[in-house]
Amino acid sequence: MEHLQVSEAQRVILESVVALGAEPVKLEQSLGRVLAEDIYANRDIPPYDVSAMDGYAVQSANLAKAPVSLDIIEDIKAGDMPAKTVQSGQCARIMTGAPLPQGADAVIRVEDTQPLSESKVQINLAVKPGNDVRLRGEGMRNGDVVLTAGTGITPGVIGVLATVKCAQVQAIRRPRVAILSTGNELEDINDPVDPDKIPDSNSYALMAQVQALGIEPQLLGIARDDPAELEEYLLRGLKFDVLLVSGGTSVGVHDYVRPVIESLGVQMKFWRVAMKPGHPVAFGVKSSTKAVEADAVQGARSAATQAYLADRQGSEHRATQQCAASTAFVFGLPGNPVSSMVCFEEFVAPALRRMMGHARLYRRTITARLTHNIKHQPGRTEFIRVVLAREGDGYAAASTGAQGSGMLLSMARADGLMVVPAGSTGLASGEQVTVQLLDGTVFQDDVGFRE
Amino acid sequence: MEHLQVSEAQRVILESVVALGAEPVKLEQSLGRVLAEDIYANRDIPPYDVSAMDGYAVQSANLAKAPVSLDIIEDIKAGDMPAKTVQSGQCARIMTGAPLPQGADAVIRVEDTQPLSESKVQINLAVKPGNDVRLRGEGMRNGDVVLTAGTGITPGVIGVLATVKCAQVQAIRRPRVAILSTGNELEDINDPVDPDKIPDSNSYALMAQVQALGIEPQLLGIARDDPAELEEYLLRGLKFDVLLVSGGTSVGVHDYVRPVIESLGVQMKFWRVAMKPGHPVAFGVKSSTKAVEADAVQGARSAATQAYLADRQGSEHRATQQCAASTAFVFGLPGNPVSSMVCFEEFVAPALRRMMGHARLYRRTITARLTHNIKHQPGRTEFIRVVLAREGDGYAAASTGAQGSGMLLSMARADGLMVVPAGSTGLASGEQVTVQLLDGTVFQDDVGFRE
Numbered sequence: 001m002e003h004l005q006v007s008e009a010q011r012v013i014l015e016s017v018v019a020l021g022a023e024p025v026k027l028e029q030s031l032g033r034v035l036a037e038d039i040y041a042n043r044d045i046p047p048y049d050v051s052a053m054d055g056y057a058v059q060s061a062n063l064a065k066a067p068v069s070l071d072i073i074e075d076i077k078a079g080d081m082p083a084k085t086v087q088s089g090q091c092a093r094i095m096t097g098a099p100l101p102q103g104a105d106a107v108i109r110v111e112d113t114q115p116l117s118e119s120k121v122q123i124n125l126a127v128k129p130g131n132d133v134r135l136r137g138e139g140m141r142n143g144d145v146v147l148t149a150g151t152g153i154t155p156g157v158i159g160v161l162a163t164v165k166c167a168q169v170q171a172i173r174r175p176r177v178a179i180l181s182t183g184n185e186l187e188d189i190n191d192p193v194d195p196d197k198i199p200d201s202n203s204y205a206l207m208a209q210v211q212a213l214g215i216e217p218q219l220l221g222i223a224r225d226d227p228a229e230l231e232e233y234l235l236r237g238l239k240f241d242v243l244l245v246s247g248g249t250s251v252g253v254h255d256y257v258r259p260v261i262e263s264l265g266v267q268m269k270f271w272r273v274a275m276k277p278g279h280p281v282a283f284g285v286k287s288s289t290k291a292v293e294a295d296a297v298q299g300a301r302s303a304a305t306q307a308y309l310a311d312r313q314g315s316e317h318r319a320t321q322q323c324a325a326s327t328a329f330v331f332g333l334p335g336n337p338v339s340s341m342v343c344f345e346e347f348v349a350p351a352l353r354r355m356m357g358h359a360r361l362y363r364r365t366i367t368a369r370l371t372h373n374i375k376h377q378p379g380r381t382e383f384i385r386v387v388l389a390r391e392g393d394g395y396a397a398a399s400t401g402a403q404g405s406g407m408l409l410s411m412a413r414a415d416g417l418m419v420v421p422a423g424s425t426g427l428a429s430g431e432q433v434t435v436q437l438l439d440g441t442v443f444q445d446d447v448g449f450r451e
Numbered sequence: 452m453e454h455l456q457v458s459e460a461q462r463v464i465l466e467s468v469v470a471l472g473a474e475p476v477k478l479e480q481s482l483g484r485v486l487a488e489d490i491y492a493n494r495d496i497p498p499y500d501v502s503a504m505d506g507y508a509v510q511s512a513n514l515a516k517a518p519v520s521l522d523i524i525e526d527i528k529a530g531d532m533p534a535k536t537v538q539s540g541q542c543a544r545i546m547t548g549a550p551l552p553q554g555a556d557a558v559i560r561v562e563d564t565q566p567l568s569e570s571k572v573q574i575n576l577a578v579k580p581g582n583d584v585r586l587r588g589e590g591m592r593n594g595d596v597v598l599t600a601g602t603g604i605t606p607g608v609i610g611v612l613a614t615v616k617c618a619q620v621q622a623i624r625r626p627r628v629a630i631l632s633t634g635n636e637l638e639d640i641n642d643p644v645d646p647d648k649i650p651d652s653n654s655y656a657l658m659a660q661v662q663a664l665g666i667e668p669q670l671l672g673i674a675r676d677d678p679a680e681l682e683e684y685l686l687r688g689l690k691f692d693v694l695l696v697s698g699g700t701s702v703g704v705h706d707y708v709r710p711v712i713e714s715l716g717v718q719m720k721f722w723r724v725a726m727k728p729g730h731p732v733a734f735g736v737k738s739s740t741k742a743v744e745a746d747a748v749q750g751a752r753s754a755a756t757q758a759y760l761a762d763r764q765g766s767e768h769r770a771t772q773q774c775a776a777s778t779a780f781v782f783g784l785p786g787n788p789v790s791s792m793v794c795f796e797e798f799v800a801p802a803l804r805r806m807m808g809h810a811r812l813y814r815r816t817i818t819a820r821l822t823h824n825i826k827h828q829p830g831r832t833e834f835i836r837v838v839l840a841r842e843g844d845g846y847a848a849a850s851t852g853a854q855g856s857g858m859l860l861s862m863a864r865a866d867g868l869m870v871v872p873a874g875s876t877g878l879a880s881g882e883q884v885t886v887q888l889l890d891g892t893v894f895q896d897d898v899g900f901r902e
Contacts, residue, residue, distance in 0.1 A: 005902050027640070031659045047646050077676065078698075078786070079635030081647065097636055097649065097786060139858055146860060154891045155663060156863035159656030159788050163859060167640050184530025185548055189478070189618050195498050196532065198548065205610030208482045212606055225528065247529075335529070335548060337610050353894060364892055365899030366817060367844040381902045393818040393883055407590055408614060409597060412607035419900040432844055434900040440605045441815055442893060443804060448816030449870040449885040451456055451832045 003274040005422065006346060006381045009283070012269050013347055016285050017329060019357040020241070025171040027161055030153045032214040033171035034357030039147040042164050045139035049100040051076075052132045056091040056113060056121060057104035063126040072119050076101060091121065100133055107132035140164075152358055172357030175241035177217040179206050180233050182248035182257070183335060186222045201408060202246040202333070202340045209344045210244075212439050213352050217244075230260050238264060238286050238328045241355065244348060247335030257332070266330050273347075274422060276382045278339035281347065282332030337408040342383050342417065345436065363417075363436040368397035374420060374427040381422040385414035386435060390446065397435050415441050454725040456873065457797060457832045460734070463720050464798055467736050468780060470808040471692070476622040478612055481604045483665040484622035485808030490598040493615050496590035500551040502527075503583040507542040507564060507572060508555035514577040523570050527552060542572065551584055558583035591615075603809055623808030626692035628668040630657050631684055633698040633708070634786060637673045652859060653697040653784070653791045660795045661695075663890050664803050668695075681711050689715060689737055689779045692806065695799060698786030708783070717781050724798075725873060727833045729790035732798065733783030788859040793834045793868065796887065814868075814887040819848035825871060825878040832873040836865035837886060841897065848886050866892050 004012070022036035051057060057076070062068060070091040074084045082101035086092055091108075092101045100107070106127050114122040140146050146160055153161075153171065161169060180203075187197035189204070203219050210217040218240065223233040225248075237243035248257040261284060262268060268284040275281075331348050333340040350361035368388060376382060386397040397418055400410040416435040420427060427433060455463070473487030502508060508527070513519060521542040525535045533552035537543055542559075543552050551558070557578050565573040591597050597611055604612075604622065612620060631654075638648035640655070654670050661668040669691065674684040688694035696708075712735060713719060719735040726732075782799050784791040801812035819839060827833060837848040848869055851861040867886040871878060878884060 007898065007902055010898065027655060028658065031662050042644055043646050046649065077635065079637070079648070079676070097634070138853070140860060147863065151863075152891050154863065154889065155656050155659035156792065156859065156865065156889075158659040159652045159792065159859045160863045162640055162652040162655035163650050163788070165638075165640050165644065165650055183548070184528065186530070189613055189616050193493055193616065195494050197530070198497065199614050199616055201610045201613040204478060204613035205606050207479065208606035208609040211482050225530070337614070341607065341610065358894065360891070360894040360896050362895055362898045364888070364895050402589075408607065408610045409591060412598065412602075412605065412611045414607065421900075422902045436899070437815070437893075438605065438607075440603050440811070442888075443809065443811040444813055444815050445811050447458065447461065447813045448887070449872075451458055451870075451873045 002270070003272045003380075004270050006273055006275050009270055009273045009281070009347060010350060013283055013351050014354060014361070016269065016283075017351045017354050020173050020175060020355050022170045023173045024168050026168050027158060027166060030161070030169055030171055031155070031158060033153045033174070035147055035149050035151045035153060035157075035169060036172050036357065037170040038145050038149050039161065039164060039166060039169070041140040041142050041144045041146050044137035044142050045163060046097070046134050046136060048136050050134050051094040051096055051098050051100060051107045052134045053107055053109040054096050055094060055107050055109040055111075055132065056123065057086060057094045057101050057107055058091045058123060059086060059088055059104060060106040060127055060129045060131065062088055063108075063123055066126045067114075067122050067124045069116060069120055069122050072121055074101065091123070093121075105129040105133070150357065150359060152360065172355075174215045175352055175355040177210050177215055177242045177244065177352070178220050178237040178240040179203050179210070179217050179244045179246075180220040180223055180237050181246050182223045182225070182230065184225045186247070188222055201337050202335070205337060205341050205408075206244055206246065206333070206344060209341065209349070210352070213349060213356070215352065215356075225256065227256070227260050230257065231264065234261060234264055238266070238330070240328060242348075242352065243328060243330045244333060244344075245330065246333040246340045248332070261330065261332075266328075271332070274380045275342075275346070276380045277336065278334050278343040278346075278383075280332075280334050280339075281343045282330075283347065284330040284332075286328040286330065288326040288328075338385075338411050341411055345417065345438075346383070363438070365434050365436050366395060366416075367432050368395040368418075368435050370418070370427055370429055370431045370433045371396050371398040372429050374399070376420045376424045376426045378423050378425060382420035383417040383436075384420060385410045386416055386418045387413060388415040388435065388441070390444070390448065395435070397433060414438055453721070454723045454831075455721050457724060457726050460721055460724045460732070460798060461801060464734055464802050465805060465812070467720065467734075468802045468805050471624050471626060471806050473621045474624045475619050478609060478618050478620065481612070481620055481622055482606070482609060484604045484625070486598055486600050486602045486604060486608075486620060487623050487808065488621040489596050489600050490612065490615060490617060490620070492591040492593050492595045492597050495588035495593050496614060497548070497585050497587060499587050501548050501585050502545040502551060502558045503547065503585045504558055504560040505547050506545060506558050506560040506583065507574065508537060508545045508551055508558055509542045509574060510537060510539055510555060511557040511578055511580045511582065513539055514559075514574055517577045518565075518573050518575045520567060520571055520573050523572055525552065542574070544572075556580040556584070601808065601810060603811065623806075625666045626803055626806040628661050628666055628693045628695065628803070629671050629688040629691040630654050630661070630668050630695045631671040631674055631688050631697070633674045633676070633681065633696060635676045637698070639673055652788050653786070656788060656792050656859075657695055657697065657784070657795060660792065660800070661803070664800060664807070666803065666807075676707065678707070678711055681708065682715065685712060685715055689717070689781070691779060693799075693803065694779060694781045695784060695795075696781065697784040697791045712781065712783075717779075722783070724794075725831045726793075726797070727831045728787060729785050729794040729797075729834075731783075731785050731790075732794045733781075734798065735781040735783070737779040737781065739777040739779075789836075789862050792862055796868065796889075797834070814889070816885050816887050817846060817867075818883050819846040819869075819886050821869070821878055821880055821882045821884045822847050822849040823880050825850070827871045827875045827877045829874050829876060833871035834868040834887075835871060836861045837867055837869045838864065839866040839886065839892070841895070841899065846886070848884055865889055
């Protein structure tokens with residue numbers, strides 16, 4: 001039985017999945033999606049030379065012998081257009097964002113001035129032309145591409161989209177994801193507590209991992225160890241873009257789940273990965289000859305999007321891409337809660353991210369100092385749950401304790417997954433190790449910088 | 452006019468805001484929230500000693516002279532209860548998660564065995580008692596506190612909550628946030644393009660920043676520079692827990708917005724912070740004498756939650772906490788889009804995180820190597836938009852280019868905000884600098900580790 005390396009398994013998966021089609025999305029619902037069209041500036045920003053500060057619009061040549069006294073000829077607020085031209089010896093009171101009046105070539109901020117009367121101000125310093133002036137088109141220039149297809153939609157991107165007044169954008173659609181747990185031993189969250197059973201935590205942990213990627217998955221429930229029931233559940237799941245099946249993929253039940261899955265037309269690409277926890281992990285593809293949805297979606301794509309997708313994914317994937325939307329991908333995840341979660345992070349998350357059109361597929365990694373020794377027998381890549389602590393300029397990583405694959409609490413406490421290379425014969429306290437950051441680590445306790 | 456340091460301003464804000472009250476939340480909607488109650492295990496996990504592998508349950512004492520041949524007396528699947536006792540010379544075929552039968556004290560994984568017949572198997576190695584057995588209660592023990600109030604709800608935590616069958620939990624409620632833009636120069640996203648106006652991007656960038664924290668804000672629109680209109684908008688905004696007002700807080704319009712805000716009972720704590728971009732940033736509190744909602748929420752809190760909140764926030768905040776829910780916090784943010792976004796990250800996000808009950812309030816920071824010189828005049832803490840690139844074990848940081856406060860594109864492109872300390876006289880290429888990671892950096896391009 002072949003065990004793939006983690007990287008080989010990731011390659012197999014990512015060669016199979018491609019970005020899905022585009023759909024129109026309201027700006028309010030676009031955060032975390034990926035642009036499927038190039039975005040153009042529809043005007044110059046700022047639309048004219050404007051003041052970058054509250055102060056006075058001046059002729060810089062007047063200030064050579066500062067301090068100098070100037071006559072105030074006008075008040076210009078943001079939203080106003082200046083009515084007068086600033087002549088030598090004159091200035092205009094001006095607000096941030098307000099248009100620079102004719103004749104003026106610089107702005108002096110109010111802090112560097114002194115009022116002399118209602119109509120006179122003393123300017124205390126000399127400046128060069130252009131001082132505290134934002135030039136027309138400095139932010140963006142009418143007609144320029146300001147965002148390209150493939151850009152992940154962050155708050156900053158939403159700011160830019162609002163600037164060019166995209167109340168709606170073409171974005172890659174989100175994969176539809178179904179989650180199925182299998183096993184006679186499992187107890188549904190709504191069942192009464194039966195001390196002889198095992199609560200189904202995988203459905204919910206996987207649900208939350210999918211939600212964390214911005215996708216609302218469908219929970220199919222628990223399929224019992226019965227071929228007919230399993231087939232019925234799998235058939236429902238295969239109508240989604242991605243089906244996550246936890247449990248039922250270990251050696252003992254192979255003969256049970258595998259033939260059912262394969263009888264439904266799923267081509268299994270692998271069943272084993274040399275990793276700990278979680279080596280019984282499987283991946284399969286059910287291709288459909290009907291590419292109805294894909295065609296419809298394809299038709300909705302702009303030429304720019306199609307060029308972008310073709311370019312990003314390479315010609316070898318173009319055929320797959322044509323029917324991507326009618327293809328179902330099946331991940332067989334371990335029944336053990338921690339193993340299931342780790343496999344999701346390593347294999348499912350990158351696949352879902354790619355389907356959403358993202359270029360950044362993998363969890364952010366940082367380097368940290370290991371605070372204790374780690375035993376490891378060469379063979380499998382190990383993912384150890386760690387907590388991180390700030391330490392000088394960097395981080396220290398410490399195991400969350402018992403790393404048994406049933407220890408879900410250790411996952412709940414973890415800041416990250418430390419990677420022990422497959423070939424390692426153990427890691428020593430003080431070594432620099434690589435840690436993949438998990439969900440709870442976007443924010444930290446302390447501000448983390450000195451002023 | 453006093454300019455606070457960034458850290459002083461953060462302190463003023465975080466001394467004012469406290470965690471809000473608790474509310475029942477369905478597990479499916481709990482991701483990103485914070486637990487407001489301690490969670491107890493309601494059974495042992497696993498409920499009995501179980502096999503950690505697919506294989507054979509054996510008496511370890513039988514294997515001293517391995518390879519040995521054993522009689523298979525039973526098949527035990529997960530969800531089955533064993534019917535027989537394993538005697539010397541016997542074993543039971545067992546699946547991962549299935550209960551260990553009486554008499555057996557270890558499991559041999561199937562890979563270390565050889566089938567001899569339907570009822571006989573050869574075991575190829577000797578093991579110690581407990582080998583590949585997960586002991587009853589190893590994962591969690593009935594009655595133990597497994598999660599404490601104040602825990603951020605990550606996918607791992609949701610797995611634990613499902614394990615103890617919390618289909619609903621008490622979680623700190625989310626603050627209600629309103630967003631208001633001000634200024635005659637602003638053009639609404641649905642207005643036709645007027646080249647003399649400035650599109651209102653702040654409402655949407657702030658919306659997305661709030662959404663990224665898991666809160667759906669309310670956009671109030673654009674208030675024109677008219678005291679009556681401004682008052683009307685502010686009155687609506689002050690009914691929310693938090694009101695973000697962008698624009699209208701710079702020096703020139705002080706006399707305009709400030710008296711309106713203050714006339715509505717908002718006590719302004721500061722108007723100026725020594726930072727770049729974004730120093731015209733203000734913070735105020737409108738306390739209400741009516742603590743109606745707070746009382747109702749308080750009543751719904753468990754004793755454990757109240758103790759937790761009191762403990763975490765210290766006795767000096769208890770009085771505030773009692774009416775937290777009826778207090779409105781007002782942030783006056785700069786009109787410049789980049790300044791507004793940076794101020795949100797430094798001041799608003801930590802406040803909203805605290806109101807949601809989080810202990811981790813600040814953006815994750817990493818250390819990176821600066822790739823070029825940075826000029827800086829001592830005085831203000833500067834936040835420079837940078838892109839990050841992996842470099843050996845760490846990261847290199849490079850400015851996104853022009854850092855003018857109107858350059859929203861530079862924010863859209865940024866991976867993080869590099870902090871230049873207020874006292875710095877410039878940073879040199881090669882220096883280690885601190886970078887706050889922004890939203891788009893939870894994932895990265897490459898897997899980031901070697902197997």
